Every structure is written in C-alpha cells, then in structure tokens.
Amino acid sequence: MLxxxxxxxxxxxxxxxxxxxxIGLEVKKAYVLELLSSVHWxxxxxxPPAEDKHEAVEGIAAWNDIKRQMFRPEHIxxxxxxxxxxxxxxx
Numbered sequence: 001m002l003x004x005x006x007x008x009x010x011x012x013x014x015x016x017x018x019x020x021x022x023i024g025l026e027v028k029k030a031y032v033l034e035l036l037s038s039v040h041w042x043x044x045x046x047x048p049p050a051e052d053k054h055e056a057v058e059g060i061a062a063w064n065d066i067k068r069q070m071f072r073p074e075h076i077x078x079x080x081x082x083x084x085x086x087x088x089x090x091x
Contacts, residue, residue, distance in 0.1 A: 035075060035079050042055075052080075
C-alpha cells in the first residue's frame with residue numbers, strides 16, 4: 001500500500017493508537033527501517049563518520065529537511081544504541 005501508484009488511498013484509522021496491524025504496522029516498519037539504515041550509514045559510510053549519538057543526531061539533521069523533520073532526536077539516539085548493541089557498528 002505504501003508503494004501504490006494511486007492519487008488517493010483510503011484506509012480506516014486506528015483510533016486506539018496501537019500500530020500493530022494493517023497500514024499502521026507497515027508505516028511503523030518503514031519508519032524503523034529508514035531510521036536504522038540512515039543512522040548506520042552515518043556511522044559506517046559517511047565521511048567523516050558519526051562517532052556517537054550526538055553526531056548521529058547532527059548528521060540526520062544536516063542530511064535533508066525530510067529526515068530532520070521525520071526522525072526525533074531521541075529515536076536517533078535509541079537507533080544508534082541498538083545498532084551498537086547488535087554489533088552493527090565498527091567501534
């Protein structure tokens with residue numbers, strides 16, 4: 001649904017606020033994947049690499065307006081912690 005080639009998509013709204021099914025879950029997965037991959041890229045491939053959580057937050061903010069507005073600093077810090085805990089960063 002997120003990749004549909006349509007002018008208008010209609011979906012019922014989850015009024016409970018739990019993103020555990022349907023489009024809510026798909027949006028949540030896409031957000032998390034984009035966040036983790038962006039933070040990983042900054043830590044591993046950027047020149048110079050983002051070496052800590054503070055630099056990751058700064059790097060996302062400098063990347064572009066969309067990423068700066070979409071990703072909250074606390075989410076960026078949590079993503080970096082998770083990547084480090086999982087051994088995905090070469091520190």
